[in-house]
Every structure is written in structure tokens, then in C-alpha cells.
Amino acid sequence: MIMIPRLRLLALLAALFAAALAGCSAQQKKPPVSPAGGQTKADPKAILTPGDDLDEYTAVTIADPLEPLNRATFWVNHQLYRFLLRPVSKGYETVVPQPLRRGILNVFQNVEFPVRFVNDSLQGRFDRAGKETGRFVVNSVVGVGGFGRPADHIPALADVPPASTGQTFAKWGIGHGAYIVLPLLGPSSLRDTVGLAGDYVMNPVTWVGIFYGHWAWTIPVSVTDTVSIMPDKFGQYDAASQNSLDRYLALRSSYAQARAEAAKK
Amino acid sequence: MTSRLPILLAAAAALLVPRAEASTADAEARLQSAVGKVLAVAEKSSTPEKLAGDLRPILLDYISFDAMTRRAIGPGWRQFTPEQQKRAVQLFTTLIIRTYSDKFTPGEHPVVKYKAPVTPAPGRVEVPTSLLYNGSSYEVTYRLELENGWQITDVLLEGVSLIANYRSQFDAQFKKDGAKAVLAALAQAENK
Numbered sequence: 001m002i003m004i005p006r007l008r009l010l011a012l013l014a015a016l017f018a019a020a021l022a023g024c025s026a027q028q029k030k031p032p033v034s035p036a037g038g039q040t041k042a043d044p045k046a047i048l049t050p051g052d053d054l055d056e057y058t059a060v061t062i063a064d065p066l067e068p069l070n071r072a073t074f075w076v077n078h079q080l081y082r083f084l085l086r087p088v089s090k091g092y093e094t095v096v097p098q099p100l101r102r103g104i105l106n107v108f109q110n111v112e113f114p115v116r117f118v119n120d121s122l123q124g125r126f127d128r129a130g131k132e133t134g135r136f137v138v139n140s141v142v143g144v145g146g147f148g149r150p151a152d153h154i155p156a157l158a159d160v161p162p163a164s165t166g167q168t169f170a171k172w173g174i175g176h177g178a179y180i181v182l183p184l185l186g187p188s189s190l191r192d193t194v195g196l197a198g199d200y201v202m203n204p205v206t207w208v209g210i211f212y213g214h215w216a217w218t219i220p221v222s223v224t225d226t227v228s229i230m231p232d233k234f235g236q237y238d239a240a241s242q243n244s245l246d247r248y249l250a251l252r253s254s255y256a257q258a259r260a261e262a263a264k265k
Numbered sequence: 266m267t268s269r270l271p272i273l274l275a276a277a278a279a280l281l282v283p284r285a286e287a288s289t290a291d292a293e294a295r296l297q298s299a300v301g302k303v304l305a306v307a308e309k310s311s312t313p314e315k316l317a318g319d320l321r322p323i324l325l326d327y328i329s330f331d332a333m334t335r336r337a338i339g340p341g342w343r344q345f346t347p348e349q350q351k352r353a354v355q356l357f358t359t360l361i362i363r364t365y366s367d368k369f370t371p372g373e374h375p376v377v378k379y380k381a382p383v384t385p386a387p388g389r390v391e392v393p394t395s396l397l398y399n400g401s402s403y404e405v406t407y408r409l410e411l412e413n414g415w416q417i418t419d420v421l422l423e424g425v426s427l428i429a430n431y432r433s434q435f436d437a438q439f440k441k442d443g444a445k446a447v448l449a450a451l452a453q454a455e456n457k
Contacts, residue, residue: 061433240425250431
């Protein structure tokens, strides 16, 4: 009668042992690379360790049939950034202190709640849509119109991944189509450009003109929105393109990878 | 004999099973030690150029620049001569160290929070972290591999891999004129 549990225990231990051995031998199979990387050896293949998959970083790419046009737009954008928008961004950073800049960003992010709520819902992520609603209420009320982000300190409401229309399309299985560099806005794709239009329509900043009876009212609000996000955007642009061999390709790869990552969340 | 077998197996399992976990912990400890040393140096250095010089020995110790260069160049690496491979590693090492050093703003104190490590394959560990810097929060993931001890082989900033980013650029150069074009572009990027 006690044989059965004992046998089971034995089998379990044997399985554990086998698994541990397998794990061990798998590690041992990989020969150590010599400190110098082995470049002095005659056979270049000697540097490659077994299981060293040189192709593993080819996964995330994006089709770019419009490359000549995209490169042209990219160049124009780069000059615009350099001579016009970067100075504006730097000026904003100099004039407005960091806590205030962060607060302004928070306000706009809070106002964009419908974009996240609708897209979470369209993706069937009602738990996230609920959390976003909770965040919106807490940040608007306790955080004084979203200036502060007290919801970050509530574990149930913290760390909700962002949602956008482009991401919803990706979740629905729609591919990028083609890489497009948009004037001023920079890297995008056919799919994400349509997505941007969706985000734009759902963004209450767009509705300001309707509330105040004239479209021109949107301008100061949109300008503030744009300027407030510029330091972050230029930070991302620089992070992707610093010390690159080809700035255009560096930005394209970063864009493709970042979008693939966003779709995973 | 048969009655001893389970005990022996249990003892063996007890010895071997925690080793896999300890190994992941080793990788994490090694990363934390690297980040700790880097931050200590970064606080003292005044200019980006000086910082790059100060960080170099630490980064050479903790990062496998051989693996990074190999992966960034991709299958074309096999067609490099040993001398070209050596040159590529040299140039890419300096470029990566400079790229890394440029990210520090003097006077800023980053706060790093470590999250639970992931083991995608034996001998490989990914450590996700969140970095609070300049008032913004970034997701930074470190990839480590077991070579001679745990070495950092890639850094992902908000899901964007440093290696994959260079890979697309090296591929384009390699298609143009093989190893020569890759080395020329590397040397040019370094002199910018």
C-alpha cells in the first residue's frame, strides 16, 4: 500500500535528477569562449560557439518599399528638428522647471484617457479599461486635473501599459503594410498612420474647438501639448540615432522594435 | 542497494536542482555589481569624454563585446578574416562605450529597480529593470549569457535592442561591400 507513493516519489526524484542532468549537460556543451574572443585562430568559425544563433536578431523588421521617398522626408524632418524644433524644445526646458513640465505632460496624458479606454475595450481588455477609468478618476480628483499621478501609488492601478489605435490594429492581426516617415511626426507605418487618425479623433484636445465654438481654440492647446512632449521625443530620437552608422536605418529599426514590443503588451 | 537508491537520488537532486536557480541569482548579482560600479563612477565624472574613459575598464569586465559584435554583424561575420573580426570588435567596443556614456547627464542620480529575471534558455538570463532618470521612468532589460562567468550581451531600452538596432545598419553595409564596408562605416561613425 505504501509502495505506490514510494514509487511515485522515486519516479519524481528520477525525473528531477534527469532534468538537472539535462540542464547541466546543456550548459557544459557550450565551450567557453577564450578571453580574446579567439580572433587569433585561423578558422573564423572557431569564434562561433555552438548554439550561437547569428540570425536571432533579424526577427523584427519592417517592409520599406518607399525608402527613397522616406529618406527624403527623414532628411527634411531632421533639418526641421535641428534648426526649428530642437531650439523650441531646449527653450521650453530652460524656461519651465522639470516638476512643472512633468505636471503638464501628466495633464495631457490624463486627458487622453478616452484613447486608452476605447482601445483597451476594442482589444477586449476590459480589466485594463477598468483600471484606466480608475486612474482617470483618481488622477483627475486627487491629482488636481491630472497634474499629479497619485494612481501610480495604488498597486491595483499602477503600471497599466499604454493603448493606442495602432496597437489595436496590431492586436487584430493587421500588419504594418509599409514603413512611412511622416512629415514632422517621423517614423510610422500605413497601419499606424490610420491609427494616429483614430487617436487624434478620440483625443479630447481635438474637441476643444467644438466646445468653444471655433476651431482656432484648439491651436494653443495643441501647441502646448506638442511642445510639452518634445523633450521626451527628442530624447528617444537621440537614444536611437546617437553613434549610428546610418541614422535613417537606426530610427527605422527602433520604430519596428518598439511597435512590436507595444503589440506584445 | 535498492533501498539506498532513492536516498542517493534525492541527495543528487538536492545538490543539482538549486544550482539552476543559484545560477540565475548569480547572473542578477553580477548585473547589480556592474550597475553599482557604473553608477559610482558616473557620479564622480564631470564630462561625457572623461566618463567614457572611466567606464571603459568596468564595461570591458562585465560586457562581452565579442558576442555583441558577432551578433550585431550577423551571418556576414563568418566572411570576415580574423584580422577584420578583431578590428570590428575594437571599433564596436569603443562605439558602444561612447553610446552608453553619452546617456548620462552629469549631476543626475538614476534609480534602478530590479524585477524578476527570466530564463529564455539554459545559460541565458534576461533581467528587466525600471530606471528612474531625469524624472522619467524607462524599462531597461539586460541580457546576460554564461561564457566565462555571466557577461552582459545586450541592453534593451523600452524593448529596443541595442544589438538589433546596429544589426540593421551593419546588414546594409555588408550588402554594399562586405566586411570592408562594415569596417569603414564603423570607423566613420567613431570619428563623428
